[in-house]
Every structure is written in structure tokens, then in C-alpha cells.
Amino acid sequence: MGLVNDRHEVVEKAEGLTCCGEGPAAVIDRMGRMARELLHKAGNPPISCAGLGCPGVLDREAGVVIYSNNIRWQQVYVCRELKEQLKVPVYVENDANCAAMGEYLAGAGRGSRQMIMVTFGTGIGGGIIFDGRLYLGSHGNANIIGHTLIEKGGRECTCKRKGCWECYASTRALLLSAEKAGVFNGMDEPELNGRLFFEVLKAGQEAALRVFDEYTDYVAEGIADLINIFDPERIVIGGGVSAQGERFLGPVREKVKQKIYFKEMETAQIVCSVLANDAAIIGAANLSAQKYGQNDLSF
Numbered sequence: 001m002g003l004v005n006d007r008h009e010v011v012e013k014a015e016g017l018t019c020c021g022e023g024p025a026a027v028i029d030r031m032g033r034m035a036r037e038l039l040h041k042a043g044n045p046p047i048s049c050a051g052l053g054c055p056g057v058l059d060r061e062a063g064v065v066i067y068s069n070n071i072r073w074q075q076v077y078v079c080r081e082l083k084e085q086l087k088v089p090v091y092v093e094n095d096a097n098c099a100a101m102g103e104y105l106a107g108a109g110r111g112s113r114q115m116i117m118v119t120f121g122t123g124i125g126g127g128i129i130f131d132g133r134l135y136l137g138s139h140g141n142a143n144i145i146g147h148t149l150i151e152k153g154g155r156e157c158t159c160k161r162k163g164c165w166e167c168y169a170s171t172r173a174l175l176l177s178a179e180k181a182g183v184f185n186g187m188d189e190p191e192l193n194g195r196l197f198f199e200v201l202k203a204g205q206e207a208a209l210r211v212f213d214e215y216t217d218y219v220a221e222g223i224a225d226l227i228n229i230f231d232p233e234r235i236v237i238g239g240g241v242s243a244q245g246e247r248f249l250g251p252v253r254e255k256v257k258q259k260i261y262f263k264e265m266e267t268a269q270i271v272c273s274v275l276a277n278d279a280a281i282i283g284a285a286n287l288s289a290q291k292y293g294q295n296d297l298s299f
């Protein structure tokens with residue numbers, strides 16, 4: 001949670017567990033309390049609105065989380081409830097869209113008009129900025145970029161389809177491939193994570209190099225598709241891999257270049273996100289501007 005000023009800076013922050021097992025009422029109550037404490041800490045400045053990033057199916061107009069698998073919410077009037085506590089308009093948007101919005105306004109997407117954010121994590125999330133606004137599609141679901149098909153009949157996906165991009169190019173997929181290839185053999189690390197993989201890769205282990213080569217190939221296939229369809233100015237990469245900077249971006253850029261349709265023409269810049277968790281906070285704080293089309297690039 002964060003307090004954001006009109007220069008898109010997070011001026012105060014707080015963090016807590018969602019504790020979704022306690023049910024929506026308790027979660028919303030805690031969010032309201034945390035927000036009031038945060039404001040108090042900042043000297044109670046006047047605020048114009050509040051925004052909330054949430055995964056799942058949303059009714060943005062009514063401010064309802066219709067269904068969210070991750071936090072097990074169904075038909076929760078979260079904006080109405082929070083508005084009662086905070087006394088300002090409250091908006092809700094998909095969390096990945098909020099992150100895209102934040103990077104667009106204040107991070108790695110600044111200055112571009114067409115931008116796609118791709119976040120590599122357990123799955124692959126994303127957000128599309130089209131002409132300076134979030135592109136939501138006709139039914140609000142236009143950011144499901146992790147579930148485009150890359151191998152028909154391939155690995156089984158959480159969405160019940162087989163062969164989705166995120167089954168090959170998410171960080172989770174990278175770690176599964178690494179484990180299978182024996183990259184972590186003989187290590188007694190309690191937790192296998194991306195950071196550990198990149199350490200082994202840096203040391204030049206052959207299995208890791210092979211896995212990484214295949215992985216960046218899958219990443220590049222998906223990004224090339226996005227470029228072919230949307231021709232954005234910028235692709236912003238989020239998630240743990242973005243901490244690797246050029247080590248990750250270098251090979252991905254090279255491979256994307258080979259795979260896109262218009263090879264000889266100028267194409268999207270591929271860059272890493274810079275705001276980490278602040279991106280979604282800044283994006284959420286600007287949802288009223290998104291709703292009313294007031295995103296001003298002169299900020």
C-alpha cells in the first residue's frame with residue numbers, strides 16, 4: 001500500500017499480509033485501517049481517490065470483484081466498502097494492469113504512447129497501454145498474454161489449455177526445466193529460485209547455459225508475437241528476471257530480432273521495469289485518470 005503524490009511519487013508505504021482466509025470483510029477492514037494509519041503517518045494530507053489492484057474478473061464500473069481465484073473472493077463490493085472507510089472514490093483494476101500503468105506513467109514506459117508490460121513470475125502477466133491509456137478490450141480482459149499458445153498439445157496449463165506461453169516462459173517454467181536438467185543437483189539450498197539459477201548460470205555451468213538458451217528462445221517467441229500484433233514503442237519486462245538486466249535482455253533482444261516479421265525496420269525497445277512493487281501502487285493511484293481519460297503525459 002502506498003500514498004502517491006501528483007508527481008507519481010510514492011511518499012509513504014505500508015505492507016501487510018492479505019490473510020484472505022479470514023474472508024473479504026476482515027481483509028477490507030484491515031486495508032481501510034492500514035490506509036488510515038498510513039495517512040496519519042503522513043500528516044493526514046487530503047486525498048482525492050484510492051485505487052486497488054486485484055487479480056481476477058472485475059466489474060470496474062460497479063467496483064466489484066466478481067471472482068478472484070487467488071484470494072478466493074466472489075461478488076465482493078470492495079470499492080463501496082472501502083469508500084465508506086476512506087470517504088473518497090475508490091477504483092479497482094487488474095493488478096497487472098496497474099503495474100503496467102505505473103511503469104508507463106513513472107517508470108520504464110515513460111515517454112512512450114504504446115507500451116506493453118510483460119511480467120514473468122509464477123505465470124506471465126501483462127498490461128497493454130494503447131495511445132496513452134490502458135487497453136482493456138471489449139469485456140475488460142485484454143491482458144491475458146500468458147495464455148497464448150506456443151506448443152499445441154504441449155504442457156498442461158492452469159487454464160486447462162495445453163501449451164500456453166507461460167508454461168514455457170514463466171520463471172516457474174524456467175526453474176522446472178532447470179531442475180529437470182540437473183542444474184541444481186548436489187545443492188542443499190532450501191529454496192530453488194531464479195536468483196540461484198542465475199548464479200549457477202554466471203558460473204558457466206553447461207546445463208544451466210542450455211536451459212537458459214531454450215528459455216530465452218521461448219520468451220522471445222512470445223515477445224515477437226506481441227510486437228507483430230501491436231507494434232508497440234516499448235516492451236517493459238517485469239518480474240524477478242528484470243533484476244538480471246542485460247544478462248537476460250541481451251539474448252532476448254537478439255532472438256526477438258530474428259523472429260519478428262519486419263526485420264529491417266525499427267522495432268520496439270525492450271527494457272526492464274524500474275519501479276518493482278511501486279509500479280502497481282502508482283498505477284492504482286491513477287485509476288481515476290484512466291477512467292476519465294485524463295492521463296496527462298506532461299507530468
Ligand SMILES: [Zn+2]
Pocket residue numbers: 146147157158159160161164
Ligand atoms: Zn493457459
